[in-house]
Amino acid sequence: MRQSFRVAGTIGIVAGLVTTAACSSPRSVQAYCAAMEKHKELYLSAMNSDPNGKNPLGSLLNAASAIGDLKSMWKDMADVAPDEIRSDTESVRDAWAKQEDAAVSGDWKALVGGAIFNAGPMSRVDAYVRQHCDKPS
Secondary structure (H helix, E strand, O other), rough: OOOHHHHHHHHHHHHHHHHHHHHOOOOOOHHHHHHHHHHHHHHHHHHHOOOOOOOOHHHHHHHHHHHHHHHHHHHHHHOOOOHHHHHHHHHHHHHHHHHHHHHHHOOHHHHHHHHHHHHHHHHHHHHHHHOOOOOOO
16 A cells, blocks of 8 residues: 555656646757747848848838847747846847837837836846857857
8 A cells, every 4th residue: 555655656746747847948048049049040031031122112021020020039038048047038028029019009208218128138138148149250
């Protein structure tokens, strides 16, 4: 009887650990940089889709789309951010969403205010990316 409780307990602990590992996202510098790089490539591709400027309207639409897609980048980066940069990345993610809403609604005061109040987290994220993600030339 005692043996079956021990086996059941061990199975319960293992199942709990497997479930926890499966449900949590990997928070690492590598995952953080990979998320940033993925979106950086998409952004640069969209911004450079008409390098000769033959379609100004298309270029403008691509630029607007690329900037809008940065919202996904901040979400993805916040999902995998290591603890040392997690709160700043989450702040930037949230601020970016608010900035996008303010831009769409034409609320220029909210745009300027949001940029000023989130300069600290953005600067820290930028410094972190430069230190941990920039590849040597």
